[in-house]
Amino acid sequence: MRLYDSSISGNCYKVRLICAHLELAYERHELSVTDRSNRAEVIGHLNPAQRVPTLVLDDGRSLGESGAILTYLAEGTPYLPEDRFDRAQVMQWMFFEQYDLEPNIAVARFLLKYVDEEPDPQLIEELQAKGHKTLAALERHLCEHPFLAAGKYTIADIAVFGYTHVADEGGFDLDAYPAVKRWIQRVQDQPGHVPIDA
Amino acid sequence: MRLYDSSISGNCYKVRLICAHLELAYERHELSVTDRSNRAEVIGHLNPAQRVPTLVLDDGRSLGESGAILTYLAEGTPYLPEDRFDRAQVMQWMFFEQYDLEPNIAVARFLLKYVDEEPDPQLIEELQAKGHKTLAALERHLCEHPFLAAGKYTIADIAVFGYTHVADEGGFDLDAYPAVKRWIQRVQDQPGHVPIDA
Numbered sequence: 055m056r057l058y059d060s061s062i063s064g065n066c067y068k069v070r071l072i073c074a075h076l077e078l079a080y081e082r083h084e085l086s087v088t089d090r091s092n093r094a095e096v097i098g099h100l101n102p103a104q105r106v107p108t109l110v111l112d113d114g115r116s117l118g119e120s121g122a123i124l125t126y127l128a129e130g131t132p133y134l135p136e137d138r139f140d141r142a143q144v145m146q147w148m149f150f151e152q153y154d155l156e157p158n159i160a161v162a163r164f165l166l167k168y169v170d171e172e173p174d175p176q177l178i179e180e181l182q183a184k185g186h187k188t189l190a191a192l193e194r195h196l197c198e199h200p201f202l203a204a205g206k207y208t209i210a211d212i213a214v215f216g217y218t219h220v221a222d223e224g225g226f227d228l229d230a231y232p233a234v235k236r237w238i239q240r241v242q243d244q245p246g247h248v249p250i251d252a
Numbered sequence: 253m254r255l256y257d258s259s260i261s262g263n264c265y266k267v268r269l270i271c272a273h274l275e276l277a278y279e280r281h282e283l284s285v286t287d288r289s290n291r292a293e294v295i296g297h298l299n300p301a302q303r304v305p306t307l308v309l310d311d312g313r314s315l316g317e318s319g320a321i322l323t324y325l326a327e328g329t330p331y332l333p334e335d336r337f338d339r340a341q342v343m344q345w346m347f348f349e350q351y352d353l354e355p356n357i358a359v360a361r362f363l364l365k366y367v368d369e370e371p372d373p374q375l376i377e378e379l380q381a382k383g384h385k386t387l388a389a390l391e392r393h394l395c396e397h398p399f400l401a402a403g404k405y406t407i408a409d410i411a412v413f414g415y416t417h418v419a420d421e422g423g424f425d426l427d428a429y430p431a432v433k434r435w436i437q438r439v440q441d442q443p444g445h446v447p448i449d450a
Contacts, residue, residue: 102389103348117340119347126340142315142324149317191300197277248326 064216140204147210156187162224262414338402356383360422
């Protein structure tokens with residue numbers, strides 16, 4: 055398989071993490087997340103959103119969207135449950151992450167850490183407010199559950215972990231979220247875990 | 253089943269549409285999308301994001317996120333394919349919709365049609381630019397495919413149809429996207445189809 059990748063993207067890291075757990079081999083093809091001028095040319099025919107991660111299977115078929123790629127790779131493994139309700143719960147947290155968490159925490163991190171210009175302070179403030187609301191929702195759930203869905207470690211945890219564990223780089227202090235911090239440790243303790251910079 | 257619903261929300265409509273196709277009975281419980289002050293009290297324990305749609309099953313278990321609810325209800329029906337790659341393609345378009353399409357087209361529609369105050373013109377301009385980019389990606393795909401994934405009508409089409417067919421209410425002229433318009437007609441021609449205001 056070939057993964058169109060970015061070493062700093064939490065979305066790409068999710069794919070690398072499930073591949074590490076499943077011991078899947080793949081070729082990494084790094085794309086810039088600051089200069090996107092070659093995107094249409096390189097992955098326009100592979101992914102309608104022209105974003106990384108984009109995965110090309112050995113037979114040439116391709117998939118975009120980290121959540122779809124995780125679902126594909128985890129199908130039939132312990133990381134994606136078979137029970138219909140458990141699966142739907144996994145999906146709930148994955149959609150929650152892409153709709154509520156990523157657009158706030160990942161974008162704040164990107165603007166503060168990877169963009170040269172000084173970011174608009176009002177925008178950062180809005181992203182912080184929305185990001186904290188998301189972290190509070192996570193905290194409430196993780197106070198009562200060891201993992202996000204199905205009572206065990208699944209691709210829902212991988213998806214939410216991607217940016218949550220580097221939220222401090224977006225200016226979020228996780229000390230206010232002790233259950234989230236304990237869950238981060240539980241994820242890092244899973245067999246086959248690799249860090250984002252591996 | 254009980255659906256915490258909003259008659260104007262495209263996300264809720266997706267759930268009502270799959271229920272119509274599958275002839276599933278449920279009770280509708282309308283929540284306001286402009287006054288959200290009672291959300292924590294009414295659905296805080298049912299959905300971490302405290303948004304509609306939220307579905308409560310007959311056994312009391314609940315699900316949030318339209319994409320997760322669609323997956324749950326369509327499991328084992330023709331609207332969610334069994335093949336692993338086909339399923340992942342369905343998921344790709346559903347994540348694309350929630351990440352790229354909904355935050356631009358649905359938000360522009362909401363600000364222009366359902367909020368009393370005059371919206372910030374710069375924000376509307378940004379939403380328009382990003383929304384048109386999404387519609388162009390849809391158009392490219394639908395020029396070559398009758399439906400979004402797996403060569404047939406699936407929950408991917410339902411998810412993307414939810415806000416695309418009312419994009420004109422967000423100021424998007426669909427005449428520039430003839431393949432999208434033909435696909436909208438194909439979706440409306442499906443057996444059991446119901447309109448958003450049914």
